[in-house]
Amino acid sequence: xxxxxxxxxxxxxxxxxxxxxxxxxxxxxxxxxxxxxxxxxxxxxxxxxxxxxxxxxxxxxxxxxxxxxxxxxxxxxxxxxxxxxxxxxxxxxxxxxxxxxxxxxxxxxxxxxxxxxxxxxxxxxxxxxxxxxxxxxxxxxxxxxxxxxxxxxxxxxxxxxxxxxxxxxxxxxxxxxxxxxxxxxxxxxxxxxxxxxxxxxxxxxxxxxxxxxxxxxxxxxxxxxxxxxxxxxxxxxxxxxxxxxxxxxxxxxxxxxxxxxxxxxxxxxxxxxxxxxxxxxxxxxxxxxxxxxxxxxxxxxxxxxxxxxxxxxxxxxxxxxxxxxxxxxxxxxxxx
Numbered sequence: 001x002x003x004x005x006x007x008x009x010x011x012x013x014x015x016x017x018x019x020x021x022x023x024x025x026x027x028x029x030x031x032x033x034x035x036x037x038x039x040x041x042x043x044x045x046x047x048x049x050x051x052x053x054x055x056x057x058x059x060x061x062x063x064x065x066x067x068x069x070x071x072x073x074x075x076x077x078x079x080x081x082x083x084x085x086x087x088x089x090x091x092x093x094x095x096x097x098x099x100x101x102x103x104x105x106x107x108x109x110x111x112x113x114x115x116x117x118x119x120x121x122x123x124x125x126x127x128x129x130x131x132x133x134x135x136x137x138x139x140x141x142x143x144x145x146x147x148x149x150x151x152x153x154x155x156x157x158x159x160x161x162x163x164x165x166x167x168x169x170x171x172x173x174x175x176x177x178x179x180x181x182x183x184x185x186x187x188x189x190x191x192x193x194x195x196x197x198x199x200x201x202x203x204x205x206x207x208x209x210x211x212x213x214x215x216x217x218x219x220x221x222x223x224x225x226x227x228x229x230x231x232x233x234x235x236x237x238x239x240x241x242x243x244x245x246x247x248x249x250x251x252x253x254x255x256x257x258x259x260x261x262x263x264x265x266x267x268x269x270x271x272x273x274x275x276x277x278x279x280x281x282x283x284x285x286x287x288x289x290x291x292x293x294x295x296x297x298x299x300x301x302x303x304x305x306x307x308x309x310x311x312x313x314x315x316x317x318x319x320x321x322x323x324x325x326x327x328x329x330x331x332x333x334x335x336x
Contacts, residue, residue: 005046005135005199008258015022016085017052017053017083017085017086017143018084018085018116019081019082019083019084019116019117019118019121019188020047020052020082020083020084020085020089020092020114020115020117021079021080021081021113021114021115021133022043022044022047022079022081022082022092022096022114022115022326023077023113023115023180023181023182023184023185023188024040024043024077024078024079024096024100024111024112024113024177024181024184024186024246025077025078025110025111025177025178025179025181025183025184026108026110026173026176026177027225034159035141036076036078036208037078037197038103039100039104040058040078040079040080040197041058041197042099042103043092043095043096043099043100044057044058044080044082046092046096046099047080047082047084048082048090050084050085050091050095051082051084051088052082052083052085052092053226054082054162054225054226055081055082055083055225055227056081056196056225056226056227056255056260057080057196057198057225057260058079058196058197058198059078059079059131059188059194059195059196059255060076060077060078060194060195060196060217061076061077061078061187061188061194062075062076062148062221063075063076063146063180063182064076064146064147064148064149064150072293075180076180077181077183077184077187077233078184078244079184079185079187079194083119086116086196091110092114092168096112096114097112099173099198101171101172104172107173108172108173108213109170109172109174109176109177110170110171110172110173110177111156111168111170111171111175111176111177111179111180112165112169112177112178112181113160113167113168113169113178113181113182113184113185113322114166114167115163115167115185116165117136117140117165117189118165120312121189125316131322135162135163135165136189137158137206138162139159139166139182139185139189140186140187140189141186142155142156142159142183143183143184143186143187143193144193145183146179146180146183146186147183150163151179151183152177152179153170153174153175153176153178153179155179155224156168156171156178156179156180156182156183157178157185160178160182166182166185168182170248179309182229184304186211188255191255191256191258191259191290192255192256193255194252194254194255195252195253195254196255196260197250197254197278199250199252200250200251200252200253200273201250202212202217202245202246202247202249202251202273203247203248205220205221206220206247206298212246212247213241213242213243213245214231214239214241214243215241215242216229217247217262218230218231218241221260226257227259228257228259228260228264229246229262230257230260230261230262231262231264231265231271232256232261232263233261233264234263234264234265234274239264239266239271243266243270243271244269244271245264245270245271246270246271246272249262249273249275250273250275251264251273251274252273252274252275252276262274295315296310296312296315297315298310298314298315298316299314299315299316299318
């Protein structure tokens with residue numbers, strides 16, 4: 001079950017709050033005693049404790065998998081949005097730094113990005129004009145470039161230095177995590193990249209609903225997670241509000257058009273939420289990932305496990321690459 005970062009009422013009136021997007025990257029190592037996703041959730045909880053209100057929840061954004069790009073296992077950054085009292089943003093950033101310092105792996109290269117963005121940038125389709133609009137566009141472009149090409153630490157600092165409402169900092173190692181942290185913020189602002197962290201059990205999320213149809217599920221999610229929600233079919237077309245919704249399956253919402261989007265497979269007139277495997281994010285054509293060796297350990301971040309069978313695809317030591325995965329244990333042996 002996904003860890004639900006329950007919102008609490010903010011201290012200030014909604015009109016007094018400002019929008020903040022926080023990106024975190026590269027806090028773990030091959031042992032991954034604590035995942036970057038867990039650290040991001042701790043920081044998001046701290047934002048709520050300081051009077052903030054999360055907008056939707058934490059998203060994972062996949063970056064480039066290539067030999068000249070340093071990463072541990074997934075090369076994905078974690079990001080969340082919040083509406084915060086302006087007087088508490090500095091304290092939230094300090095708490096984030098302390099959380100990273102406490103939980104990061106000793107050999108990691110953490111980066112933290114805190115962007116006090118123009119509030120209109122959080123709503124897809126609102127549009128921003130002028131200098132702020134150009135700055136948001138530059139952040140989004142950097143995020144997409146980091147998915148397909150190598151981006152240097154210097155390029156990340158150069159861009160952040162040209163945007164007055166972006167704070168970018170490194171917290172150990174060589175600081176290369178600043179690239180993913182800044183890229184993640186850009187991708188979140190773009191509104192069309194990433195999947196929401198955790199396993200989403202709709203029977204628990206929608207407990208107590210009288211009518212289990214698309215409209216009821218959408219309203220419940222929008223209420224609990226304070227943001228736009230869409231339920232669509234595999235072609236991206238919206239589902240009929242009165243279409244029955246199957247609650248007996250876990251799904252994996254994605255970020256699309258700035259909304260928490262639940263892609264559904266409609267079978268016999270019932271909408272079934274798609275899982276991560278259904279969304280086609282992982283391929284295993286030759287079933288080579290089903291082997292198990294004596295070194296197998298479960299990935300410490302449960303959402304990264306495709307299912308609950310011991311196999312390479314669920315192992316702590318597998319490292320994702322462009323063509324599938326490598327065994328980190330094998331890489332260590334080869335280097336000795």
